Amino acid sequence: MILVNHVAAAVVFCLGLYAVLTHRNLIKMVMGLSLMEASTYLFMISLAYRDKSTAPIFLSPPKNPERLAHGNVADPVLQNFCLTAIVIGVAVTAVFLSVVVRIAQHYRTLDADRVRGMRG
């Protein structure tokens, strides 16, 4: 039942969204964004899965390549999305965190409501 994975991804995404919307602690907001990001990895990998499928790897060069797509293999395109998203996600989280550290050093608080310089 791959639907369980889809629902789990949606729940994790909503947890992250709720954290971002209700918490004012900047670290927790970054954690919420990371949760939303991680849920998309689970979602894309689950979307790539097919019943009894194997990893999209050819063990040896097959005899007639045009019949390949009819075998049970997982979707390589979605796995590729997930792969690049992980690395980009790490780098973007690092940007968030360095902004948070600078805010904490400058304003001496992690509470987004107390960072008053941002209220134009």
Add this chain to the structure above:
Amino acid sequence: MSADHQPRRHVAVGALLTAGFAALLVAGLAGLPREHDPLPPIARYALEVALPRWKLTEPVNEVVYGTRGFDTFGETFLLLAAVLSVIVLTRPREGRRGYFGESAAGQEEQAELDPIETGPAEEQEARRAERGESRGDRPSTPDSTPLGTPGPETAEAMSVVVRGAVRTVLPVLAVAGLYLVTWGYSPGGGFPAGAVVTGVILLVYAAYGRSRIARAVKSETLEGIEMAGAGLILGTELLGLILRGSFSANWLPLAPPQTIRSGGVVQLFSFGELFEVATGLTIVIFSLLSMGHDWSPDPESEGDEE
């Protein structure tokens, strides 16, 4: 800083918006392909062209660096932009080449003229904490700590057990990661291999401490390597445009499957990505770890805090 204060706002509005979005997600999930549906045409296309056109037995690699090469190209420069942002955000106020010692001299003068340091209590507390973190007479490893010493671990490196384990695992991990990317066997090639190389560097850092890797992990060196990787990717993709008339087209002769050169430009791109990811993640992590406080007043932003 109020670490134990947990501010929350608009819980009801947040819950309502989240519930609304959850309903949207459920509606979207209902129409998705499931485990018994056929693969979408783009996936079937990727599986069909991997061997005949690219001589690759690893379709994910073919998608990342071949069919979807242009997207990966954009993502690579997104990664580069993120790394540059972290470098800019974490840099100290003055870029300098050497140690001039004015901070130490200032501290001496302060001790002579004004021994009771004035300033906000928070700043004094943070300064004390920073002094506590800096290297003093700490032992380099826990092995050289006298028996029965009270208090938490203060050594820079970890114990001989961890160091021995890391020393054993490191060569295997490094060779395995590089082997997989060299032969084009790992899905995604340079992306996971770059993460493995970063992991190797972090293992050395965790087990042996900062001083053991300080010579290798210098931001000037890493930035140079990262730019070389970006240049390699840019050159590879542009040569496709010049020689074959299409950006990210293959212009190298294809070797038989399961050899080092079997993917043509895919392998070149993958190696460029290895340098990009490995140096980029390492720069980001060590920039964040070495973010120091900047205590000098900033007259331009004084008015913002009203």
